[in-house]
Structures are given as structure tokens and as C-alpha cells.
Amino acid sequence: MLQQETALQKLWSWLFENKVMLLFLLICVGGVAVSGNSASFVIENVAIRFGRNAFTVMSLLIPVLAGLGLNFSIVIGAVAAQMGLFFAVDWGFNGVMGMLIAFLIATPLAMLFGFGVGRLFNKMKGSEMIAGLILGYFADGLYQLFFLYILGGVLPVKTESLIIPGGIGIKNTIDLTGNMKYALDEVKLVDIVLIFFIIIAVISVFRIIIKLKNKEQSPLKDLIILLLAAAVYALTYVPAVESMLMTSKLSLLNVFLIIAVVGIAYAIWKIISNKLNPDPKFKAIRYITIIVAIVLLYALTYIPELEKILMNSKVSALPLALIAGLSLFNAAFLSTRIGQNMRTVGQSRVIANASGINVDRVRVLAMIISTVLASWGQLIYLQNLGTFATYGAHLQVGQFAIAALLIGGASVSKATNKQAITGVILFHTLFIVAPEAGKVLFNNAMLGEYFRVFVSYGVIALALAMHAWQRKKKPSLELPA
Known part of the structure; x- marks a missing residue:
């Protein structure tokens, strides 16, 4: 019979499993202190970068859980996104419609590319990460051939301002100002509520029809969900609610409030569900602890200095909703x-x-899903950035996304939403403060930039090395029988 772990053993086990994340948390705190940047500046910029990059990082999760390791080939998904975005710009589309066209072009391309990558990985089982890395370089060569020679040379380009003088090839940089810059970021909350209502309504109606046709299950649950969704949408016609939703930005204070309400509601729902259907393994203390922790954390937002920072830090509503949806x-x-x-x-x-x-x-399906999600993440990134580096925007997508995921505590065999979100916050905090910290420490502005590059490359090697050490040491932590 196995001995039950003591509190000290559980603490040591948690510290050991999260050592990568804790190490970079300390580095971030030190970097912020050394750089001299204000907390307001760091939080505001991290919020912007989170909305821009988190979706791409979270596209890495499914391949990890499917045993494919870290998907360096998401570069190919970014390539599909950039092809879709280019054609949408060339054909004269703009705003949300332009982004929709870009999504419609990028998605089938990403599915095709993901299928090919998955089939290749099935021929190289055990070497998927190195294969994905090399495949990314190979795809970049084909991409450059397409944009430097085929576009303008073989395929006509409608917008002459996009072409290199001489008539063949596309310019190095495409400015999205005036067409698709902030196209998703500026979608208002009221429109997001309408989109979610339509999605829920379509799914609910479809499920109700199927259940009525089969006559096996009652559609009551789906009908209740549909009515609740309709009731929520109806609230948007209340003048006060409509006025509040006529914005495309959310302050971090409002984001924390939403998270607190959802977290408490989830914990209460789990407790009530257990009362109705008792489970001997259910631990009510866990959810009570969650409620208390949420209340205490939210209480901190009443500190005037912190409240001011959180009110001034904004995040775009639609990208945040897409991240939550993913x-x-x-x-x-x-x-x-x-x-x-x-x-x-x-x-x-x-x-x-x-x-x-x-x-x-199953492995091919995992790669298709990851590649499609990566292409969507790249579109979210580019519309927020506002400029499209034709030949370079995709090159470091895999490197930065994987570095962020590993910083969050993930490994080549385990990754969760929580680790992805934590990693994005820590990585981009470090990315923001690293140049200034390097400048202060070494009294050289260029060293600050080199320090940032060192972080992005070095974190992958360090995280993988620590993961290998963890795998070697973990057996010694197991309790004796």
C-alpha cells in the first residue's frame, strides 16, 4: 500500500514540476526591477501582446497531447495565413469582410498543408520536432519563390502598389493601414454577443432537430440553453446595456471581474451538481478554496494604484473572446x-x-487542427500589428510560440491551457523589459537587443534541458511501496 504524500512532499513535487515557470517568474521580476519601467507600462504592453500572440501559442497544445511534441511546423500555418491576407488585400477587401476573406482562403490551405505535414510525420515517428523545424525552412523557400517570382510573373497582381518596381515579385512590406489594420480589434462587444448568440442558436437548433428525429433523448436541455441565449441577447436592446456594449475594448479590471464571476459560478455549479448526484471522490473544500481565493484576489483590485493601472490597461474584446473560445x-x-x-x-x-x-x-487530424489554428492566430497577429513583413513575418512564429509555451511549464509531452496563458504573460513580460534591462546592466543599448534575442533562443534550450533533467530525476521522487 502506497503511503499518502505529506504536505511537504506535495509542495516539493509542485515546485519541482513548475521549476521552469518559477525560474522565469523570478527573471521577469528582476528584469522589471532592473529596467526601471513602470508597472503600468509593462502591464499595458503585456495586455496588448497577450491579445496578439496567445491564440498562436494555444494552437500548439493538441499536437503535444497527441504525442507529436512541439510543433515547429506551425510556420506553415502562418504561411497559409499570409497568403490569404495578401490575396484579400490585393482584391481590394477591407475591414471585417477582408479578414473574413483572408480566413476563408487561409483555412483550406492550412488544412491541406496540415494534412501533408501529418502524413510526413507518420513516416518519421519519433523525429517530429526536427522534421517540423526543417520543414519550416523548406516551406519558407517555396513561399519566397511564390512571392518573388510567381506573383507578378505567372499570376497577375491587381494592385500595382504591392509589386516590386519591374513588375515581378511582391514588396518587402505591406501596410495594412486603411484596409485591415485593427479589423478584428475594433469589433464591438454588442456584435460579439450577436455572433455568439447565432453560434449557440445554430448548434442548439441542430441538436434539437436531431433529438426529435431520433426520438431517443429529450431536447429540453438544448431548448433551455437556446432560450437563455435568446434572453441574454435580448438584454442588448436595453439602452443602458447597449450603451455599455458599444465599445471594442475591455479594461483589465473588467476582464478580472468577468473571470471572477465565471470562476465563482463554476465552483458553485460543481458543488450543487455534487449535491444532486453525490460522488464519493468529490472534494468540496477544493471548490470552496477556489471561491475564497478568487474573492481575495479580486479584493486586491480595490487598491487605488492597482485599480488605476487595471482601468488604464485595455485589451481588444474579440481577440480575447477568440482566445477564451479556443x-x-x-x-x-x-x-x-x-x-x-x-x-x-x-x-x-x-x-x-x-x-x-x-x-x-489521429496524428494527421492533430496536425490539421494545429495548422489551421496557427493560421488563424497569425491573422489575429498581423491585423493587430498593422504591417505585413512579406518575407519575414512567419519566420520566428514557431520559435516564439514554443518558447512561451515552455516558459509556462509545458514540456514535449504535456501542455495545458493554463501553461500556455502563463507562458505568454511571462515570455512577453521578459520580452518587453529585456532590452532596457540589458542596457542598464551592460551600459550598451545594442546589448539590450541582443539580450532579447538570447532570451528567445536560449529559453527553448534551457526549458528542454530542464525537462530532460526532470525526466531523469522524477523516479527518485516516487514514494516507496
């Missing part, structure tokens, strides 16, 4: 049969084969 998708998808199959494949391909799971098909 978090829910990752959680919900992994609870489905296909998601469970991916977990099984990631843990052991031998067991998965013995269970009758088509391992190759």
Missing part, C-alpha cells in the same frame, strides 16, 4: 472520443494500436 475548445475537444484517442496515442502508440485506434489518422 481554451474552451481545447478542453471540450479532449473530452470527446477523438480527443481521448489523441491522449491515448500520445501516451503510447502501442496501446492505442492494440485498442483499435487508427494512430496515423
Whole structure:
């Protein structure tokens, strides 16, 4: 019989498992202190970068859980996004419609590229990460051939201002000002509520029709969800509510309030659900602790200095909603049969084969999903940036996204939404303060820039090395029988 872990052993185990994240948390705190940047400046810029980059980082989760490791080939998804964005600009589309056209072009391209990458990875089992890295370089060569020679040389380009003087090839930089800059960032909250209502309504109606047709289950639950969604949308016609929703930005204070309300509601729902359907393994103290922790953390926002910073720091509503939606998708998808199959494949391909799971098909599906999500993340990034570096915007996508994921405590075999979000915050905090910190420490402005590059490359090597050490040392932490 195994001995029960003591509180000290649990603490040591938690510290050991999160050592990478804790190390970079200390580096971030030190960097902020040394750089001399104000807390307001750092938080505001981290909020902007979070909305710009988090979606791409979270596109890495499914391949990790499917046993494909860190997906360096998301560069190919970024390539698909940039092709879609270019054609949308060339054809004269702008605003939300232009972004929709870019999504419609990029998505099938990303699905095709993801399918090809997945098939290739099935031929190189165990070497997916190095294969993805090299494949990214190969795709970059084909991409440059397409943009330097085929566009303007073989395929006509409608917008002459995009072409290099001479008539063949595309310029180094495409300015999105006036067409798709901030196209997603400026979507108002009231429109987001309408979009979510339409999505919920379509899904609910579809499920109700299926259940009525099969006559196996009652559609009451889906009908209640539809009515609740309709009631929430109806509130947008109340003048006071409509006025409040006529904005495209949310302050971090409002974001924390939403998170607090959702967190407390979730904890209460779990407690009530257990009362209705008792589970002997259920630990009510865990959810009570969550409620108390949320209340205490939110109480900190009443500190005047912190409240002012959080009120002044804004984040775009639609990118934040898309990030939240992707978090829910990752959680919900992994609870489905296909998601469970991916977990099984990631843990052991031998067991998965013995269970009758088509391992190759599951791996290909994981790559298709990741590549499509990466292409969407790149579109979110480019519209926020406002400029499109034709030949360089995609080159470091994989490197920065993987570095952020690893800083959050993920590894080549385990990654969660929480680790991705934590990693984005820590990585971009470090990215913001590193140049100034390097300048202060070494009295040289250029060294500050080199320090930032060192961080982006060095964190991957350090995190992977620490992960390898963890795998070697972990057996010694197991309690004796």
C-alpha cells in the first residue's frame, strides 16, 4: 500500500514540476526591477501582446497531447495565413469582410498543408520536432519563390502598389493601414454577443432537430440553453446595456471581474451538481478554496494604484473572446472520443494500436487542427500589428510560440491551457523589459537587443534541458511501496 504524500512532499513535487515557470517568474521580476519601467507600462504592453500572440501559442497544445511534441511546423500555418491576407488585400477587401476573406482562403490551405505535414510525420515517428523545424525552412523557400517570382510573373497582381518596381515579385512590406489594420480589434462587444448568440442558436437548433428525429433523448436541455441565449441577447436592446456594449475594448479590471464571476459560478455549479448526484471522490473544500481565493484576489483590485493601472490597461474584446473560445475548445475537444484517442496515442502508440485506434489518422487530424489554428492566430497577429513583413513575418512564429509555451511549464509531452496563458504573460513580460534591462546592466543599448534575442533562443534550450533533467530525476521522487 502506497503511503499518502505529506504536505511537504506535495509542495516539493509542485515546485519541482513548475521549476521552469518559477525560474522565469523570478527573471521577469528582476528584469522589471532592473529596467526601471513602470508597472503600468509593462502591464499595458503585456495586455496588448497577450491579445496578439496567445491564440498562436494555444494552437500548439493538441499536437503535444497527441504525442507529436512541439510543433515547429506551425510556420506553415502562418504561411497559409499570409497568403490569404495578401490575396484579400490585393482584391481590394477591407475591414471585417477582408479578414473574413483572408480566413476563408487561409483555412483550406492550412488544412491541406496540415494534412501533408501529418502524413510526413507518420513516416518519421519519433523525429517530429526536427522534421517540423526543417520543414519550416523548406516551406519558407517555396513561399519566397511564390512571392518573388510567381506573383507578378505567372499570376497577375491587381494592385500595382504591392509589386516590386519591374513588375515581378511582391514588396518587402505591406501596410495594412486603411484596409485591415485593427479589423478584428475594433469589433464591438454588442456584435460579439450577436455572433455568439447565432453560434449557440445554430448548434442548439441542430441538436434539437436531431433529438426529435431520433426520438431517443429529450431536447429540453438544448431548448433551455437556446432560450437563455435568446434572453441574454435580448438584454442588448436595453439602452443602458447597449450603451455599455458599444465599445471594442475591455479594461483589465473588467476582464478580472468577468473571470471572477465565471470562476465563482463554476465552483458553485460543481458543488450543487455534487449535491444532486453525490460522488464519493468529490472534494468540496477544493471548490470552496477556489471561491475564497478568487474573492481575495479580486479584493486586491480595490487598491487605488492597482485599480488605476487595471482601468488604464485595455485589451481588444474579440481577440480575447477568440482566445477564451479556443481554451474552451481545447478542453471540450479532449473530452470527446477523438480527443481521448489523441491522449491515448500520445501516451503510447502501442496501446492505442492494440485498442483499435487508427494512430496515423489521429496524428494527421492533430496536425490539421494545429495548422489551421496557427493560421488563424497569425491573422489575429498581423491585423493587430498593422504591417505585413512579406518575407519575414512567419519566420520566428514557431520559435516564439514554443518558447512561451515552455516558459509556462509545458514540456514535449504535456501542455495545458493554463501553461500556455502563463507562458505568454511571462515570455512577453521578459520580452518587453529585456532590452532596457540589458542596457542598464551592460551600459550598451545594442546589448539590450541582443539580450532579447538570447532570451528567445536560449529559453527553448534551457526549458528542454530542464525537462530532460526532470525526466531523469522524477523516479527518485516516487514514494516507496
